[in-house]
Amino acid sequence: MHLYNLTLQPPTAITQAIVGNFSGARQQEIIVSRGTRLELLRPDVQTGKVSTVIASDVFGSIRSLAAFRLTGGTKDYAIVGSDSGRIVILDYDPKTSSFVKIHQETYGKSGARRIVPGQYLAADPKGRAVMISAVEKAKLVYILNRDAAANLTISSPLEAHKNNAIIHHIIGLDVGFENPTFAALEVDYTESDQDPTGEAFNNAEKLLTYYELDLGLNHVVRKWSEPTDPRANLLVQVPGGQLASSDRYDGPSGVLVCCEDHIIYRHMDAPQHRVPIPRRRHPLEDPERGLIITAAVMHKMKGAFFFLLQSEEGDLYKVTIEHDEQDVKAVKIKYFDTVPVAISLCILKSGFLFVASEFGNHYLYQFQKLGDDDNEPEFSSIDYPNYGMADPTLPLPRAYFRPRALDNLTLVDELESLDPILDSKVLNVLPNSDSPQIFSACGRGARSTLRTLRHGLEVEEVVSSDLPGIPNAVWTTKLKEEDEHDSYIILSFVNGTLVLSIGETIEEVQDTGFLSSAPTLAVQQIGADALLQVHPHGIRHVLSDRRVNEWRVPQGKTIVSATTNKRQVVVALSSAELVYFELDLDGQLNEYQDRKAMGSTVLALSIAEVPEGRQRTPFLAVGCEDQTVRIISLDPESTLETISLQALTAPPSSICIADMLDAGINKTQLTTFVNIGLQNGVLLRTVLDPVNGQLTDTRTRFLGTRPIKLVRVMVQKNPGILALSSRSWLNYTYQNLMHFTPLIFENLDYAWSFSAELCPEGLIGISGSVLRIFQIPRLGTKLKQDSIPLSYTPRKFITHPHNGYFYLIEGDHRVMGEAASKQQLEKLRQEGKMIDDEVVDLPPEQFGRPKAPAGTWGSAIRVIDPVEGKTVNVLHLDNNEAAFSIAVVPFAARNNELHLVVGTAQDTFLAPRSCTSGFLRTYSFTDDCTLPCWRYRHGHSQGLNGRWWT
Structure with a gap:
């Protein structure tokens, strides 16, 4: 038995975020941990919008997350520590859009235990080793390498334990290509544990300790340990190491130790530098309250680097280190901007700052400038005696700044988060x-x-315009197959057709070749550069030079239904006959010599789009008044022969065949679905076998009280289906899985795809006498907030x-x-x-x-x-x-x-x-x-x- 819980919405809080080139492309992505879920986010450099590329449940609580790149590699890997007592290395495969488990090493018992590693994770900047640490005592180091086939390998764990030690933080030091070194903030509680008076506890020292991995001897040694400020809570890596191409150094190496009210630069055998953390100057501020740093990020540029540190107030500080090779001259700090308090900060090389919050929404900011030329006061360690370390036990004079609105950053996107929920109720009050x-x-x-x-997809309306009458259908079409955007909007009324041109303005046009005195049943851009209009009395084939070839129905009959694609047309006559047309290689629309008598009035027709590289789609779906759907062959050897039949519970109102990806059925190929909308508001979805045309795996869903209309649309470059009843529903593929979600929007009578320069992937619909152009900005969020x-x-x-x-x-x-x-x-x-x-x-x-x-x-x-x-x-x-x-x-x-x-x-x-x-x-x-x-x-x-x- 397998048990699985499914929530209305995936977790929205982020507990940790890392940045890297996980797909191997030049563009950077962000991997975020959402408790029991990993997500790969990709910011769009052009629009600044963040989209979720993949989300994967890990079936455990993620405790730590880190990114690393092997020396000479072109892509980053993710290391995950969880409550399973294992360390896992993941590789993102862009071909399958999935996380692939490269290595999994078990080192401890399951559960978030205090002496089982997993709480802290630090990687060597050169990708040679990783340290994973518990809250108490245990620290393990794994060596990362390549085998003969250049595949990533991981060694057995090397112990770096220290008994009776509480670990507060660990990071990997940047030491170039010297032996990998890790820094830890830890407290030895041996004496405190044995002293009932509490005196030893009050005198306990917090130590900054270096652990060196000797690659030659294959073991870890405790290289250096010195007391630091007892209120230290965070370490930040400082760039260092010798550049491969010269004798110059990338930076001074070492760490920034973030303490209450001040920051200390520390490195082995190097002078310390201390600067105060500037405070807001506010008359109501509690003067006794200290200020601590809760999040930090370091960013390297060509020949330079800087740090952004964030206080618990949300203020960002830019910290720079003035150095000559490995010799630190000064540590400087200044106010940068104020953003929401973050659990993780990520700087992307494309100029974005991602602020992942544990409480509240997450934000993506774009750098406008780096704060180098503003008038903010800057505080330097050289302004204080002995670089601020004259008496480390005494606090530095307080520094102040005036907070202001965003100046160096600008907000470009916001990801909604519900965390934390303090109270909730389910009611129907709207x-x-x-x-x-x-x-x-x-x-x-x-x-x-x-x-x-509210359950449903959020809709962003672009245009809303009143029409002179109430149309019954709407289409858009390109003029040529290679056109990027649509050129015409066609509106069908009871007694005529209106054609509008899409440009800087939308206005009526006359010389389109379309018949305006009759209603329209179907519109199609056919062949390379021709248009097609189906109306009750015939078919108009409008060529690129405006010549019109017209096929008229026999006397006393009319067309009651039609379906088209770029090479095929099928119409149903009032006499229950099917007439089939196909485009030849010369661009002529030819009628198949025989007509198919269905024996019952045809209510709905559908053919799929022509597959790439093919002449035709081989199947036609026909829904009849006798409550059946027949699959008819369009293959030249068996044209208009019935292949399979499905009985229905009510007469069909609409049919739509669409090829869509559903990893639940087939992960590598598109699946052909026949969607059947009934007049009683029920939708049937059945799978069409592409070889023999049989219908299997039928599923039903009640959509509303009105007869269903089905429209094939494009949603974010993937095929989808819009189902219109008393509510509008969208069937779409998101992250390789099929979804069926209502739209939170006005009820639509008819809809179609819409593409214009200002709205490249939109939809156009009719609601009464109102024409609406809209788009769906986020497919991943099924609850509108x-x-x-x-x-x-x-x-x-x-x-x-x-x-x-x-x-x-x-x-x-x-x-x-x-x-x-x-x-x-x-x-x-x-x-x-x-x-x-x-x-x-x-x-x-x-x-x-x-x-x-x-x-x-x-x-x-x-x-x-x-x-x-x-x-x-x-x-x-x-x-x-x-x-x-x-x-x-x-x-x-x-x-x-x-x-x-x-x-x-x-x-x-x-x-x-x-x-x-x-x-x-x-x-x-x-x-x-x-x-x-x-x-x-x-x-x-x-x-x-x-x-x-x-």
Whole structure:
């Protein structure tokens, strides 16, 4: 038995991100870890949009991720450490678009154990070795090499353990082609473990240790170990090593040690340099609070390098090292920009910065400049005695900067993320919706949102235009086969046809060769440069020189259905006969001599596109009024012979044959599907055997209450099918798997593909008398998200049983509330202290709120209209109260009138949990959504004192 869980949406949070040339092409990609899932992302250099190339479930929790490239190689590999107790090397194969497992080495037990390696992973910059480390004690080094056939090999593990050691971070040092060396931040707890007084714990030193892999002796030695700042939390690799082509060095080597409030440059037997981390100058900032670096990235350019370090506030700092060969002259730091707090930062050589967040959305920024010519203050280690190391135990004088809007970066794309979800409800509150919505309170801090999630593909409308009448069909067509974009839009009405030309403007044209006095049944660009129009009384073959060859139906008959491709045309007459035409090598449309009598009125026809390199497609699907679908041969040796038949539960309304890729059926070749839409709103999908024409593997799905219309379209360069009923559905291939998803859009009566210069891969549809041109920007996201911004982290929300509003409580610790902030600022102004209004007025959703001392809370109660998607009312709590619970309660003493009761606490501390007072705030509901309030106070020392507060 195999068990597998499937979620509505894959994980959206990113726990780690790495960058590299994983496909072997010149373009860089990003591999992200989403807990139990690996995804390869590829930013488009032209548009700046990030697309998912492949997503793969790993069936385990990914603990660490690193990229490496073998010396002299042209592509990067990914190393994954997980809770399975194994290290796995993956290679991305662009031909099959999949991750291929190159090596898998087992070294420990499964589970995220503290002494089983997997928590930290570091690769040698030259791709010669990798170190994987546990939280405690265990460190293993693997040698990476090539065998005689140039295939990647991995050695047996070499131990670099240290007993009674807590590891905080490891990285690979850049030492050129010398023996691979790894640096670790670790603490020895031997004495602390044996000292019950706690004195040894307070005096424990944090050590920066170098571990060298001796490639000659094939073992790891502890080369160097020195105490460093006890608040160090992160190491950053500094470029180094001798350049292969000269005697010059790439950099000084060593590490940047990120500590609380400052950064230290350290290397073995080299002078230390220390610079302070600049802080925001804000009047409400807690001066006792330290500042730490949470994410870092190093970027090498030709002959230079720099670092971007990010603080827990989201501020980016550019760090540069002034050096002469291996001799460091100065370490400099300056404010760069402010972006959301990241779990990983990735710089691409194409000029992009990818910010992967553990909480909230992920962002792709483009570098506009590198901050070299701005007026930001720069702080250098040479500005301080002994390079800032005169007394390492004393803090450096604090450095300050003024935060500002983005200057060096510009936002180009945003990937939505729901993480973390604090509360969620499934309700159907939107009007005219046949499926419920998911409402999720998610996010952290001032970037929090309440999101409405609807199942379906998001549609981006480009053009919406009213038409003079109500058309029943629409097509687009090119003039020549090699044209890149469409030239005409053809609209069919009950009594005529309208042709519009596509250019700088869309306008009506007359001299197209199309018959405008009759409705149109089908339009096709046929052959190399001809057009075809099928109308009830005949077929018009419009040649490139505007000459028209016309075939007319026999007297007393009309065409009731038609299907076309670039070389074939089949029409069904009102007499239940099929007439088949095929284009010869001279571009003439020739009728097959015999006609096929079906014995029942034909309701729908379909033929597939002509396969590349072939003269024709061999099969025709015919749906008849007798509730059958027949597969008819178009092969020259058996033309119009019935091959197979399928009975239906209702008369067919539309048929569409399409060749699509579905890895669930065939991973290497396209599968031919016959899609049959019935008049009762049911869709049948069956597989057509390309050899014998038999129908197999039939599946059904109910799409809506209206008869289904099927249209073959192109979606992101792959064939797809648009199914139109009371809802519009799209059948498409994404990451080699077939999907069938509704569109979140107006109901469409008919649709077709649309390609123009401003909308190369769009769709055009009719909704009543409105013509709509639209596109589908993301196929990978099946839940459309609409967001309502919040002020603080959401805690819980409830619904009113009658008025349909949501009542949400939100709150953040170590943040001043709105009233307290204004009061404090006013007090500072009255004291005559200078306040920079530009800094105070920075938008919290971008810069966050200034941090306050422990026990300080900002909290609010919010009333939300989910139908309109907006906030109706917000009540900010004062007196340092924070809301923790909420309920709608009927009071018997007030004739069971409903009231909103919010549980709050004043001056709350989280560890240990305590507060000075607790309140039950009781609100009555009003028509204008104001919240008249009573508070019932609960004093901890006195118990319930029974007093009502107005």
